Amino acid sequence: MNEQDTGMSSLDEIVDIFELLEDWDQRYQYLIELGEGLPPMPEELKTEANKVKGCMSQVWISAYGDPDDPARTRFHGDCDTSVIKGVLALLIQLIGGGTRKEIEALDVDELFSRLSLDEHLSPNRHLGVYGIVELMKQQARELQGTGANPLPRRAEA
Numbered sequence: 001m002n003e004q005d006t007g008m009s010s011l012d013e014i015v016d017i018f019e020l021l022e023d024w025d026q027r028y029q030y031l032i033e034l035g036e037g038l039p040p041m042p043e044e045l046k047t048e049a050n051k052v053k054g055c056m057s058q059v060w061i062s063a064y065g066d067p068d069d070p071a072r073t074r075f076h077g078d079c080d081t082s083v084i085k086g087v088l089a090l091l092i093q094l095i096g097g098g099t100r101k102e103i104e105a106l107d108v109d110e111l112f113s114r115l116s117l118d119e120h121l122s123p124n125r126h127l128g129v130y131g132i133v134e135l136m137k138q139q140a141r142e143l144q145g146t147g148a149n150p151l152p153r154r155a156e157a
Contacts, residue, residue, distance in 0.1 A: 031086025
């Protein structure tokens with residue numbers, strides 16, 4: 001099944017899949033397979049602006065408008081480590097195709113808790129996943145900003 005075609009998956013659906021897998025070796029394998037299934041990210045999108053800050057892995061995310069519904073956002077993504085690439089694929093599956101409001105509503109803590117990722121990813125990996133989600137939300141805000149102009153980026157203090 002291609003997440004680009006089906007739109008958003010629910011967290012409940014993803015939790016159900018995780019619960020079918022008997023142990024964490026199988027869950028890691030599932031994440032790796034999800035990552036391997038990500039469509040290739042165009043090299044020209046692997047820019048500093050699309051690179052996730054604060055992540056131990058090299059991770060890139062790039063939002064683009066859904067060609068069939070401009071109110072929805074899709075994502076290209078890539079990562080140089082297999083498990084985090086799988087988490088990235090899971091996030092794209094979870095919120096790719098969402099509206100700005102749906103993307104903003106993603107609760108990373110709930111995701112960690114319901115999938116038991118909080119127990120099986122290191123604290124540094126947690127920070128990286130928070131960084132991935134924050135960049136996805138930021139890009140969705142910019143892409144789906146009010147009117148034709150994206151929201152301006154603020155300089156961080």
